[in-house]
Amino acid sequence: MKALLLLLAASAAVAQPACDKPVYLTFDTGHMGVAPLIAQTLKKHNAKATFFLASEPTQTGGTTLDDNWAPWWRERVAEGHDFGSHTWDHDVFLEDLPDADGKVTRFKFRTQAGVNPPVVRELTAEQYCASLKKVGERFTAMTGKPLGPIFRAPAGRTSPALLSAAKACGFAHVGWARAGFLGDELPSGAHPNAQLLEKALRDIKAGDILVAHLGIWERQDPWAPAVLEPLMTGLEQRGLCFAPLRDHPRYAPLFAPLPAAPSKKP
Numbered sequence: 311m312k313a314l315l316l317l318l319a320a321s322a323a324v325a326q327p328a329c330d331k332p333v334y335l336t337f338d339t340g341h342m343g344v345a346p347l348i349a350q351t352l353k354k355h356n357a358k359a360t361f362f363l364a365s366e367p368t369q370t371g372g373t374t375l376d377d378n379w380a381p382w383w384r385e386r387v388a389e390g391h392d393f394g395s396h397t398w399d400h401d402v403f404l405e406d407l408p409d410a411d412g413k414v415t416r417f418k419f420r421t422q423a424g425v426n427p428p429v430v431r432e433l434t435a436e437q438y439c440a441s442l443k444k445v446g447e448r449f450t451a452m453t454g455k456p457l458g459p460i461f462r463a464p465a466g467r468t469s470p471a472l473l474s475a476a477k478a479c480g481f482a483h484v485g486w487a488r489a490g491f492l493g494d495e496l497p498s499g500a501h502p503n504a505q506l507l508e509k510a511l512r513d514i515k516a517g518d519i520l521v522a523h524l525g526i527w528e529r530q531d532p533w534a535p536a537v538l539e540p541l542m543t544g545l546e547q548r549g550l551c552f553a554p555l556r557d558h559p560r561y562a563p564l565f566a567p568l569p570a571a572p573s574k575k576p
Contacts, residue, residue, distance in 0.1 A: 329551030331516035340525035359551035364396035380452040392554035394460035428462035439479035489513035490520035494533030
């Protein structure tokens with residue numbers, strides 16, 4: 311009888327229909343003050359998300375990728391989320407810097423993360439690539455797992471030349487849907503949580519990529535979990551579910567394992 315019950319339970323689990331209306335919830339790093347609350351909310355909803363990592367200052371005086379936060383990132387890996395680069399120094403693209411022949415191999419950025427004062431600087435394509443890869447190296451050191459082949463440019467600002475430079479070193483850019491801009495980085499006074507929640511519940515549709523942060527310094531009324539919890543509940547009530555970017559039709563091929571090398575015959 312016990313074996314029969316186990317078989318029936320397994321069959322029921324297999325028979326459950328997969329959600330065919332996914333949305334892709336993504337988080338960029340921030341001051342990390344709400345990171346534990348966000349993790350709790352994701353676990354409560356059994357939801358998978360995607361995190362984009364940069365080395366940013368935290369409310370506790372460290373950085374998002376320091377040893378104090380390594381256990382938190384390992385827990386997210388164990389839960390099955392996806393991870394991408396957000397550039398090491400949180401470099402916001404400003405403009406291409408073409409050479410005398412019109413070829414773009416350098417870029418201008420505003421390097422700005424949290425409470426750190428902004429600095430305008432130039433990077434070559436190789437230096438930008440190194441910044442993306444540095445996040446991956448640190449992520450692997452913390453978690454033992456590789457970073458995904460994806461990145462998000464801070465503020466979402468790019469150019470064709472910048473995207474080409476990133477692609478050349480193995481990174482595809484991930485933006486977000488217009489309705490997926492959840493507004494947690496906007497001023498609380500002009501954009502209160504109730505307004506952001508109403509807009510998101512009204513406009514988000516299946517297939518959208520959503521973007522929020524693990525804490526925004528400037529926002530006085532924290533967005534998470536005040537908006538995140540009712541947003542996730544409301545979207546689920548509409549029949550939507552939450553998937554990592556490895557399930558997105560545009561990015562899934564990038565996550566596919568490489569085919570095994572053919573064995574050499576003796």
